Amino acid sequence: MSDGATPSRGGAGFQIRTHNLIGGLVIGLLGVALLGYALYTPNTTVPRIISALIALIGFATAMGLVPVPGPRDFYGGLVLLMLPTLALIASAELPGQRGFAFGPGTAPRLFSLVLAALSAAVAVGGVFTEGPPIEKYKIRGPLLVIIAILSFAAMIRPLGLFPATFLAFMISILGSTEMRWVESLIGAAAMTIFCWLLFVVLLNLPFQLWPRFY
Secondary structure (H helix, E strand, O other), X not given: OOOOOOOOOOOOOOOOOHHHHHXXXXXXXXXXXXXXXXXXXXXXXXXXXXXXXXXXXXXXXXXXXXXXXXXXXXXXXXXXXXXXXXHHHHOOOOOOOEOOEOOOOHHHHHHHHHHHHHHHHHHHHHHHXXXXXXXXXXXXXHHHHHHHHHHHHHHHHHHOHHHHHHHHHHHHHOOOOOOXXXXXXXXXXXXXXXXXXXXXXXXXXXXXOOOOOO
């Protein structure tokens, strides 16, 4: 008897496995939730299409219609695809590009579309190539990344771009078990400079750079 946690490999292509059923249902329900949010928000044609496709793929996977030989890439790509979809919905009402002038919604949409394309490619790779099974979930890394994002949102106004970016990067790197202080400090400084060059110098966005008392 086959293990319910192993992916489908050959044989009856429509056989339902445990991880296919549960994983597909989770993806499908999250896709439906995103679609509902997109339908509630105006000017969200592209996110609506992406959300509907995510939901359909999730339910098709739960029914055993989509093979999952590489579950890590497949589910990871779909979950990652939801992030730029959510960003596209959240930034739908921001003004976009007019001629050669970048609006505040240009950069979020551009990065979201690039991330969506890369995420879709990863998910497709999980359908056509075999990969390792999904292992036990570890909460430390994702939790610290979420904390870093929320911390950046809370620090960007009172502290400015430079301190907020540096501290957020350092918080997120704590989620790695291979963290080394010297490399992490250098990486945080490089990422901070990159964000300044991209958002302030290149895109000319009016970010506050230092604390208000500076």
